[in-house]
Amino acid sequence: MSASSPAIVWFRQDLRVADHPALVAAVARGRGVIPVYIWAPQEEGRWPDGAATRWWLHHSLNALAASLQSLGSRLIVREGSSLPELRKLAEETGASAVFWNRRYEPEAIRRDTAVKAGLKADGLLAESYNGSLLYEPWEIKSKTGGPYKVFTPFSKTCLAHAEPDQPLAAPSRLARPTSWPKSLPIDDLQLLPTIHWDSGFRETWQPGWDHAEQSLQEFLPTGVTLYAEERNRPDHRGTSRLSPALHFGELSPRQIWHQVCSHLKEQPQSPQIGEPYLRQLLWREFAHHLMYHFPDTPTQPLREEFSRFPWLENQRHLRAWQRGQTGYPIVDAGMRELWATGWMHNRVRMIVASFLVKDLLLPWQAGADWFWDTLVDADLANNTLGWQWTAGCGADAAPYFRIFNPVSQGEKFDPEGGYVRRWVPELAKLPTEWIHQPWNAPPITLREAGITLGKTYPRPIVDHGQARLAALAALRQIRG
DNA sequence: TTTTGAGTTGTTCGA
């Protein structure tokens, strides 16, 4: 092993240079550093990146490459299979070590385990680090030593645990290897759509760690303190919108945690008011904890009796839901926001998910698949937790009788109808009184608003009152 | 081993 032998840093879902343990480990060796990204969607099993996350990834990789360049380095881009590519790189460059930050998806764990074994068999140093979680999934244990299945005790144990580590500083420069290996241009990965459906994405988002950092700074001053009340308003900008940045690791949860905490300490009054936001970070931890300990849950219900649930198969209903044509304005607004921007407000995610699962009685996996393909923040742990929670089949699930009423949810959380008017413009002229239930509006009012139900906007595809009773009956059936 | 208290996000009905 030559003294100049560089270290490879294998980037995956950690597209940043600050608080990057693997990068810090490589720098600490005091030799050259070779940052690498390997595009290997075939190694993700059932869950290769969807069209929306590929779009984000393209831009995020460019941002990472730019910041590496400013540190005097480069991002080497490859395509293929991870282990063979890493081996080739080590051979081409004389690298003697490979460092990366861990992932926790079952398929990724299998792959990374094989990669580590393979590299070690070659005589290379291969080390992995925690760059994506506040706590490792195996660190948090109940008193009896097992994993948690309920959020509240899980979160209490997290908070009683040592405080999350302080984020690591970004290196000020990166030593080069004696020669650079070949790299593909990022464009060659063909992550961007060939037909240009992404204009709404470009208007909504600026991917990349630098913009993520900026979003956090903008959110901190007022967002954190107002979060408790504002986070439920899809018609306001009450959430941090950092979910895609967290998924791709443009920001680490440690960076967010500590910045939020120090911001809260500067607030003279009620320091615990920001807790709801921090709690969301703990939900993300909980989701990873569950996926790690129950690796079948991305496709299988955790609660066994739900494999007997009488889900329907109805392509017409599924299609109507996906396209935002259910006839329930708040549902359609959410699904259209998702399609146009790759994102949906969390409150609305719950409403549309409840509608798919409990009003249409379509399997939660069908919803999870659609979200996977359309969300820019699609994340296996969070997506699984969210859908299993809604369906009632998860670890800490909603009680079976909790069935969202799309009209009252709309009236409560979008009281002026601004969200619906924005995403369902054919209803824009309808008075607020009817905006969440156009089928109940007087004919004259509909005419004045330019609406013909069944033509310009669909009638409800199911009756919520009846659908609710059917769902309760189905839930009784699997219990009995 | 047994007991006890508690469990993200709701809706409806009847007083």
Next chain:
DNA sequence: GTCGAACAACTCAAA
């Protein structure tokens, strides 16, 4: 319009 109870028992986690 407002308010409290019912919805159903079960599982989890800790003592």
